[in-house]
Amino acid sequence: MVMLQLYNSLCFSTSAICPDLGHSVSSTSSPALKSFFRQACCVVLISACLWSLSACAAPTSPAPTRTPTIPPPTDTPTPTIVWFPATATYTPFPTATVQPTLDQRPGIGALTFSDVFSDSAAWLQSRTEEGSVTVVNNELTIAITEDNERAYLFSVRTQPVFMNFYMEITASPNLCRGKDEYGLLLRVSPGLDYYRFSLSCDGNIRLDRVVQGQASSPQPWVLSGSVPPGAPSTVRLGVWAYGEEMRFFVNNEYQFTVRDPLLISGSFGVFARSAGDMAVTVNFSSLDVYEISGPPPAKPTGTPTSTPTE
DSSP: OHHHHHHHHHHHHHHHHOHHHHHHHHHHSOHHHHHHHHHHHHHHHHHHHHHHHHHHSOOOOOOOOOOOOOOOOOSOOOOOOOSSOOOOOOOOOOBOOOOOOOOSSTTEEEEEEEEOSOOGGGBOOEEOSSEEEEEETTEEEEEEOSSOTTOEEEEEEEEEEESSEEEEEEEEEEEOOTTOEEEEEEEEOTTOOEEEEEEETTSEEEEEEEETTEEEEEEEEEEOTTSOOSSSOOEEEEEEEETTEEEEEETTEEEEEEEOSSOOOEEEEEEEEOSSSSOEEEEEEEEEEEEEOSOOOOOOOOOOBOOOOO
């Protein structure tokens, strides 16, 4: 309705503003042409008015933005981070006092006896169907012949008699295999009671006690890395004996200890035994005996101590 009134007013004003145009058109044109020119003039005026109004209109202000509300601080404290917490006081573990290595052959003194096997009469010699025991060329040789299964030959030196001593002797098996045995007799009595230190040809060792012909084993068979298996080979046997205690060595390496009060003195001997029906041959040489100055020292007992370690 407002636009219609504006239109009519403008059209009326057009007649006043453009009289010449209306006069020139009315004198030469038809009524339709006059109406067309009048309407066109109105449109132009309306457009000009609208443009003027839009230019004079107040600038549009931007929409207000919401300011975020900051919550007030609370009274609840935040936990404090402990970057380096306290640790418990260090308590050292008790450590055992290290004891010095025990000397397995204590108190060895001067050489008191040596036998290079030059006197054949000093040792018991024999020759049987099972084999032979001979002393020749500074060696005592035990030879067991074939076809004599479980044959056992030995030889004893009756003098001198020893009680406390350290002795060594060399054994050299030439024919030996498997469970064949050879070794040393010690503390041999006149009634042929003795201890027998045995080495097998497969690398095991043991100690037997023979009393009145009955054998027992204070130390049963045990594998030894010091005994070379098979033959030919050479080993140095050693025995440290004081009272009832005896310690055994092979090639200067400690093997085991036996305590037995039954036989405390005697002489020495050697032996060989076949496990099957194959021949066995072992040579023995270089017997040396040393004195012992006293009993072995008591073993130290370590008491644990609380020693801090860094």
